[in-house]
Amino acid sequence: MDQSAWNLLLSSFWPIVQGALAGTIPLALASFAIGLVLAIAIALMRLSRIRVVSGIARVYISIVRGTPLLVQLFVIFYGLPSLGVVIDPWPSAVVAFSINVGGYAAEVVRAAILSVPKGQWEAAYMIGMSHRRALSRIILPQAARVSVPPLSNTFISLVKDTSLASLILVTELFRQAQKVAAFSGDFMLLYLEAALVYWVICLVLASGQGLLEKRLDRYVAH
Amino acid sequence: MSPTDEKPIDAGRSQTDAAPELLKVRALQKSFGSTRVLESIDLTVTRGEVLVLIGPSGSGKTTVLRCLNGLEVADGGEVSVAGELSIDFGTRPGKKELAALRDRSAMVFQHYNLFPHMTVLENVVEGPITVQRRPRAEATAEALDLLDRVGLAEKRDSYPFELSGGQQQRVGIVRALALKPQLLLFDEPTSALDPELVGDVLGLMKQLALEGWTMVIVTHELQFAREVANEVAFIDGGVIVERGAPAHLFSAPQHERTKQFLHRLLFPF
Numbered sequence: 065m066d067q068s069a070w071n072l073l074l075s076s077f078w079p080i081v082q083g084a085l086a087g088t089i090p091l092a093l094a095s096f097a098i099g100l101v102l103a104i105a106i107a108l109m110r111l112s113r114i115r116v117v118s119g120i121a122r123v124y125i126s127i128v129r130g131t132p133l134l135v136q137l138f139v140i141f142y143g144l145p146s147l148g149v150v151i152d153p154w155p156s157a158v159v160a161f162s163i164n165v166g167g168y169a170a171e172v173v174r175a176a177i178l179s180v181p182k183g184q185w186e187a188a189y190m191i192g193m194s195h196r197r198a199l200s201r202i203i204l205p206q207a208a209r210v211s212v213p214p215l216s217n218t219f220i221s222l223v224k225d226t227s228l229a230s231l232i233l234v235t236e237l238f239r240q241a242q243k244v245a246a247f248s249g250d251f252m253l254l255y256l257e258a259a260l261v262y263w264v265i266c267l268v269l270a271s272g273q274g275l276l277e278k279r280l281d282r283y284v285a286h
Numbered sequence: 287m288s289p290t291d292e293k294p295i296d297a298g299r300s301q302t303d304a305a306p307e308l309l310k311v312r313a314l315q316k317s318f319g320s321t322r323v324l325e326s327i328d329l330t331v332t333r334g335e336v337l338v339l340i341g342p343s344g345s346g347k348t349t350v351l352r353c354l355n356g357l358e359v360a361d362g363g364e365v366s367v368a369g370e371l372s373i374d375f376g377t378r379p380g381k382k383e384l385a386a387l388r389d390r391s392a393m394v395f396q397h398y399n400l401f402p403h404m405t406v407l408e409n410v411v412e413g414p415i416t417v418q419r420r421p422r423a424e425a426t427a428e429a430l431d432l433l434d435r436v437g438l439a440e441k442r443d444s445y446p447f448e449l450s451g452g453q454q455q456r457v458g459i460v461r462a463l464a465l466k467p468q469l470l471l472f473d474e475p476t477s478a479l480d481p482e483l484v485g486d487v488l489g490l491m492k493q494l495a496l497e498g499w500t501m502v503i504v505t506h507e508l509q510f511a512r513e514v515a516n517e518v519a520f521i522d523g524g525v526i527v528e529r530g531a532p533a534h535l536f537s538a539p540q541h542e543r544t545k546q547f548l549h550r551l552l553f554p555f
Contacts, residue, residue, distance in 0.1 A: 186357050187399035191413030191465060192388060201416060205403045283403050283445040 069253055076244040076254055080237055080261055087236025089265070092223045094158050099165025099222075100215070104204075106170035107177060121170065128167025134228050136160050141232040157229040165222055172214040176207035209280040216273040220266050227262075237261060307369065308333040308500045309354070309469055314363035314375070316349055323349045324360070325524035331469075331517075333368075334498040338511040338532070341521035342547055347504045350521070351471045354502065355393045356384040367391075368468055391469040392462035396477050398454040400446040406433065406457050407442040413465045425464070432460045436490055452483030456490055463494075470494065472503040508551060512536060520544045 109121035128136075141156040151159065180203050188198035230239035241258035245251045311329040315322075323346045331337045339347040352358040354365065359375065366372035367390045373379050379387075400409050407429055414425035433439045436456045446454055455475055462470055472491065476484045488510045495501060495514045505511065511518050512532045519529040520543075528535065528544045539545045 181399075183395060183397055183399035184401065187395065187401065189357060189388065190355060190393045190395075190399075191461070192385070192417040193413075197416065201412070202401055209403075284447060 069250070072244075072248055072250055072253060073257060076241070076248075076257060079240045079244060080254075080258060083235060083237040083240030084261055084265065087229070087234055087239070088223065088226050088262075091154075091157055091161065091226045091229060091234065091236060092219070095161030095226075096165055096219050096222055098158065098162035100169055102162060102166030103169030103173050106166055107173035108199075110170060110174050111177065125167050125170055128164055133160070133164050133225055134231070136164060137228055137232055153229070153232050153234045156232055157226070157234050161222060161226065161229075164225075165218060169215060169218050172211050172218065173207065175214075176211035177203060179210050180206045209277075209284070212273065212277050212280060216269065216276075220269055223265055223269065224262055306332055308335075308367065309502070310364075310366045311350075311354070312364040314350065314353060314360050314365065316346075316353060316358060316360045323524055324353070327363070327521070327524070327526060329502075329519065329526070331500060331502060333500055335516040336495045336501045336503065336514055338515040338518045339502065339504045339521055340506065340508070340511065340518060340547070341527075345521045346524040347521045348473055351393065351473050351502060351504055354387070354469070355391050355471055356388040357393070359384065390467060391471050392465045392467035393471040393473060394455070394458050394462050394475045396474040398446070398451075398458045398478075400454055400457055400461070402446050405443050405445055406438065406449070409446070409457060410461050410464045413461065418465070429460070429464055432463055433457075436460055450483060451479045452486045455479065455483075455487045459487070459490060459494075468500065470499050470501045472501065472505065474504050474506070476505065476507060506551065508536065508548075520547065522547070 106121045106124055109117050110125070112118045112121075137157065137160040140151065140160050141153065144151060184202055184206065185198055188202040193201065226236055227238040229236055230242060233239075238258055241254045245254040248254070307330055309329065309331040311327055314324055314327040314329075316324040327346070327350055329337065329350070339350060341347045349358060353360045359379070362376045364372060364374050364376075365387065367387070371386055371390060373383050373387055401412065404412065407426070410429040410433065411422070411425045414420045414429070415422055418425075430439060430442065433442060436459070438453060438456055438460070441449060441453065441457075446457070449457065458475075475491070476487050479487065484507070488507060491501070491503070492510070492514050503511075503515070515532045517529060518532045518535045520527050520535065520539075520541075522543050528539060528541050535544070536548060539548055
């Protein structure tokens with residue numbers, strides 16, 4: 065590698081990391097947190113015995129999974145203004161990603177809830193718990209353990225998907241790389257550098273997943 | 287555990303009221319889809335007595351227990367407890383009534399159904415603290431006392447998976463006792479246990495019987511029934527075919543179906 069490439073790498077490193085710290089990471093965290101709450105709600109609706117309620121959840125999941133994330137993002141940022149709803153880039157991205165995570169994670173949460181044996185519900189009812197309390201004290205804590213690996217997948221995908229936000233003008237990791245690349249003309253180097261930073265973030269997440277699984281596994285036979 | 291050298295386990299509310307009949311079940315019916323599981327069940331359990339339900343699998347005996355704890359909602363009939371709570375299943379009981387019914391009994395499950403994400407102590411105090419809203423210190427002290435009496439005090443911080451089946455079932459029993467129910471329900475409590483662990487659990491149940499707990503037990507342990515039950519009821523096809531004192535029922539069954547069932551249990555091959 066010659067000196068100028070090395071210099072470019074060094075000088076672009078901080079703007080790209082800044083994009084990660086100020087854009088990618090908070091965007092992913094906020095969207096995942098909101099999306100997870102949404103997912104639990106959608107999963108519970110999907111499991112509801114009331115047909116209309118489970119139907120709404122079904123349709124929601126179907127639309128989210130059946131349309132491209134980029135299209136969802138564009139509908140919210142470029143489409144809604146024609147209806148008079150103008151949302152800034154950042155909140156637009158959070159809304160789109162949360163809705164998306166909500167749809168995908170809902171199926172994970174639903175499967176996890178269903179994986180808890182029926183006897184756990186019965187024991188919870190037996191000691192006098194209501195449905196709601198049984199869910200929060202007995203069922204969801206057990207479902208959480210089961211859902212950590214698939215939810216980690218969702219989260220890691222989300223981190224990478226946030227690069228799409230560059231297309232609605234959010235200043236995040238990839239957009240920073242694009243800017244420097246356009247300026248310097250060295251696309252290969254800068255996009256590889258961006259890829260490397262994404263990879264490092266995902267490595268950190270994967271090791272976090274490992275720790276979380278270990279912690280939640282403390283009550284399971286090995 | 288020997289019943290003689292231990293302090294008795296507090297029989298809760300079961301000795302406070304003077305009414306002789308603790309549980310009265312009349313014409314209980316239950317169907318699953320088009321399958322009629324309970325045709326019409328009538329039962330009476332006197333305070334402080336032990337009723338054992340026997341019968342072939344699919345006879346409806348477990349469904350009877352589950353209806354008594356509100357885990358299944360019967361389609362018809364009446365259940366009354368201690369003369370103070372009476373539920374008519376003909377007129378679809380509300381959530382409140384079912385909760386009141388559940389409140390008076392506690393169940394021990396065949397597969398223990400302990401909460402795997404909670405320690406032994408947490409399993410026992412969960413009901414008293416989060417549902418019954420009793421002070422944590424008091425509930426914990428009582429739970430530890432109960433665990434001590436079943437020989438599991440040193441396991442208080444273990445998770446269920448670290449215990450043997452027999453230990454888990456004793457925790458299941460303690461969890462039920464900690465709720466201070468008027469009625470204890472046992473659904474084949476030893477069926478999932480290795481043979482050498484059955485004795486521990488039956489021994490504990492026998493002690494509870496001696497201390498005056500009112501119990502309804504579904505079991506295939508005839509020897510236990512003979513020793514501990516005040517009355518045995520043989521259920522088949524959703525009705526009580528025959529009932530009586532164990533010595534009588536086991537040695538001189540009146541009905542052909544009872545004879546066949548007992549014969550199969552005594553001579554399985």
